[in-house]
Amino acid sequence: MKKSIKDLGNLQGKTVLMRVDFNVPLKDGAITNDNRITAAVPTINYALEQGAKVVAFTHLGRVKEEADKESKTVAPVAKRLSEVLGKNVTFVSETRGEKLEESIKNLQNGEILMFENTRFEDVDGKKESKNDEDLGKYWASLGDVFVNDAFGTAHRAHASNKGIASNIGEGNSAYGFLIEKEIKFIGEALDNPVRPLVAILGGAKVSDKIAVIENLLSKADKVIIGGGMAYTFLKAQGKEIGKSLCENDKVDYARELLDKAGDKIVLPVDTVVAKEFSNDAPSRVATNDIQADEEGLDIGPASVELFKEVLQDAKTVIWNGPMGVFEMPNFAKGTIGVCEAIANLSDATTIIGGGDSATAAIQLGYADKFSHISTGGGASLEYLEGKVLPGIDSLSNK
Ligand code: AMP
Numbered sequence: 318m319k320k321s322i323k324d325l326g327n328l329q330g331k332t333v334l335m336r337v338d339f340n341v342p343l344k345d346g347a348i349t350n351d352n353r354i355t356a357a358v359p360t361i362n363y364a365l366e367q368g369a370k371v372v373a374f375t376h377l378g379r380v381k382e383e384a385d386k387e388s389k390t391v392a393p394v395a396k397r398l399s400e401v402l403g404k405n406v407t408f409v410s411e412t413r414g415e416k417l418e419e420s421i422k423n424l425q426n427g428e429i430l431m432f433e434n435t436r437f438e439d440v441d442g443k444k445e446s447k448n449d450e451d452l453g454k455y456w457a458s459l460g461d462v463f464v465n466d467a468f469g470t471a472h473r474a475h476a477s478n479k480g481i482a483s484n485i486g487e488g489n490s491a492y493g494f495l496i497e498k499e500i501k502f503i504g505e506a507l508d509n510p511v512r513p514l515v516a517i518l519g520g521a522k523v524s525d526k527i528a529v530i531e532n533l534l535s536k537a538d539k540v541i542i543g544g545g546m547a548y549t550f551l552k553a554q555g556k557e558i559g560k561s562l563c564e565n566d567k568v569d570y571a572r573e574l575l576d577k578a579g580d581k582i583v584l585p586v587d588t589v590v591a592k593e594f595s596n597d598a599p600s601r602v603a604t605n606d607i608q609a610d611e612e613g614l615d616i617g618p619a620s621v622e623l624f625k626e627v628l629q630d631a632k633t634v635i636w637n638g639p640m641g642v643f644e645m646p647n648f649a650k651g652t653i654g655v656c657e658a659i660a661n662l663s664d665a666t667t668i669i670g671g672g673d674s675a676t677a678a679i680q681l682g683y684a685d686k687f688s689h690i691s692t693g694g695g696a697s698l699e700y701l702e703g704k705v706l707p708g709i710d711s712l713s714n715k
Contacts, residue, residue, distance in 0.1 A: 318715040319500075320491035322360060322464050328369035330426055334460035334485070335361065335493070336477050338467035338692070339375035339394045346388070348397055355401055356692065360466045360493035361429065362402070370424040372460055373398070373406075373431045374477060376445070376470065380436040395431040406430070412437050413455060421459055435477040445476045453480020460485070463712075466493025468692050471708030472699040478708035490712045495692065500709070502668050502689035503635075503700050507536055511632040511666065517624070517655060519544030520638030520673065523567045528702035529637065534578055539631075541583045541624050543616045543640035543651065550575060550584055556605065559590065561613035583627050587617030589641065589648060596645035614648040615641025621654035628658050637670035637701060643677050652677050660686035671697035 337357045342349045357373075364371050378389050395408035407430040411417045420430055438445040444452045453476040457463065463485040465471070465478050474480075482490040492500070506514065516533040518526060523546045533540050542550055545562035552558050553571035575582055590611040591598035602617040616624075620640075628634060636659060640651035652674075659667050660683045669675045671691040678684060691697035700706060 319709060320488070320713045320715050321497050322363060322491050322493050324715055325462050325464070325489070325491050328364050328367040328462070331369050331462055332421060332424070332460040333364045333369045333371050334456065334463045334481060335364065335371055335373045336463070336465045336467045336481070337361075337373050337375050337493075338469045338495075339391065339398070340377050340469065341394060343377075343388075343393070346393060348393055351397055351401065353692070354394065354398055356495055357466055357493070358401060360464065360495065363494070364464070365427050365429060368426040370421070370426060371429040372421055372424075373429060374435055375431075375467065376436045376475075376477070377434045378436070380434060380439050383440055386434075386437060386440070389434050389436070391431065391434045398429075398431060402429070404429070409433065413452075418459065435475070438476065446473070448474045448476050448480045450480070452476040454484045457481045457484035457486075461489065463490040464493050465490070465708055465712060466495045467708070468496050468499045468696055469694070470696065471496065471693065471706040472696040472704070474707035474711070479711040482711035482713075488713045492709060492712055496709060498689065499691060499693065499697070499700070502666070503670065503691060503697065506633050506635055506666065506668055507532075507701070507703065510536070513538040513631050514633040514635070515539045515541065515628055515631040517541040517543065517628075517634065517636040517659075518638050519546065519640045519652070521545040521562060523549045523564050523571065526638070526698075527567075527570075528704075529698060530574065532701060532703040533635065534574070534581065537581070537635070539581055539583055539627050540578070541627060543585055543620065543624070543655070544638050545613075545642075546638070547585050547616075548613055550582070554584075557607050557609075558613065559607040559609055559611040561588075561590075561607065561611075583623065585616040585620035586623055587619040588613040589615040589617050589651070591648075594642075596647050600647060614645070616651035618650075618654075621651055621658070624655055625658040628662065631662060632665050634659050634662065634665055634667045635670055635701065636668070636674050637672065637698070639673050639677055643673070649677075653681060656681055656683055670701050
């Protein structure tokens with residue numbers, strides 16, 4: 318078990334290095350969505366209220382060369398953080414050096430400072446992204462304890478997570494409340510679920526999600542497969558799929574999985590097909606009669622009903638990936654249907670594993686109907702694959 322911020326003891330007077338995920342969308346220098354900032358407030362306030370000196374830092378986009386720095390400064394993020402917290406946030410426009418060190422020394426108990434984009438360190442030899450040993454050591458030397466609350470980068474071993482955790486000293490690192498929630502929901506659903514556990518996987522490609530399918534097949538009671546990836550499985554069953562998305566080099570693999578998993582895998586029984594990949598293309602529902610010039614763009618109504626039935630008794634649900642091309646309203650019904658079916662389960666722990674399905678649920682107004690919507694794209698996918706996440710694994714044990 319890893320330590321949580323609460324296991325670090327009283328933080329009064331301690332300098333808390335806090336890795337947050339403030340990788341917010343920016344347009345012309347203005348923040349268009351500050352969810353990631355508001356989401357970190359409980360962890361920040363917990364430390365400040367105890368009288369800690371908080372040093373917050375984040376990455377923002379990718380910084381490859383000097384010229385990227387102007388548009389990737391986190392100055393507007395520090396400003397917004399100050400508004401959200403209702404208190405002054407000292408911004409230091411450096412990632413190392415005397416000015417940063419002095420500013421940290423001058424912090425009083427209960428005050429917060431934020432320093433510049435950690436990826437500014439990538440311009441000269443990718444020091445942040447390659448977890449440069451000296452950089453991790455240096456950042457660790459700036460504080461007493463380290464709190465990682467950036468789930469979105471937890472699947473990467475960077476200087477700003479693993480580098481600091483490895484150098485801050487035995488017992489001095491922990492996760493914050495955001496990562497705690499991810500571990501509580503995704504971790505428990507995988508390792509100790511209330512059963513039946515039903516997984517629903519969708520999205521474009523089988524090849525992107527092989528490890529997720531395998532891990533979930535070993536843990537779940539049922540695995541529903543929809544979206545573009547279903548056609549490779551339907552082809553493996555000998556069905557006609559027309560010009561639907563198919564990975565021909567994965568058909569044998571899909572057949573093996575179907576043989577092994579038996580009725581654990583549930584596939585669509587009908588498909589909304591069109592002759593063109595366009596929202597305006599005339600469409601129809603095909604049941605085992607997809608024509609050669611037709612392409613499956615969504616699951617059909619009978620599939621939604623079938624999936625609802627499978628979900629009915631579920632006590633834990635993990636959903637990753639849309640059921641169709643949900644970006645086109647005419648082919649979003651399957652994704653909406655499944656989203657509704659999960660949202661309406663009254664007695665189940667329901668989890669969306671990030672990415673497009675999280676976007677879909679939020680856009681459709683179901684955000685508060687799920688027990689947990691993961692904040693990580695790549696990180697939640699790797700978590701669902703059963704991989705160890707270095708940004709969490711490197712933290713202190715309880
Ligand atoms: P992923 O990132 O793997 O979760 O895939 C999400 C993408 O899969 C979305 O952009 C969907 O439009 C796409 N997708 C879902 N179903 C289909 C389908 N039947 N045909 C083509 N693309 C699809």
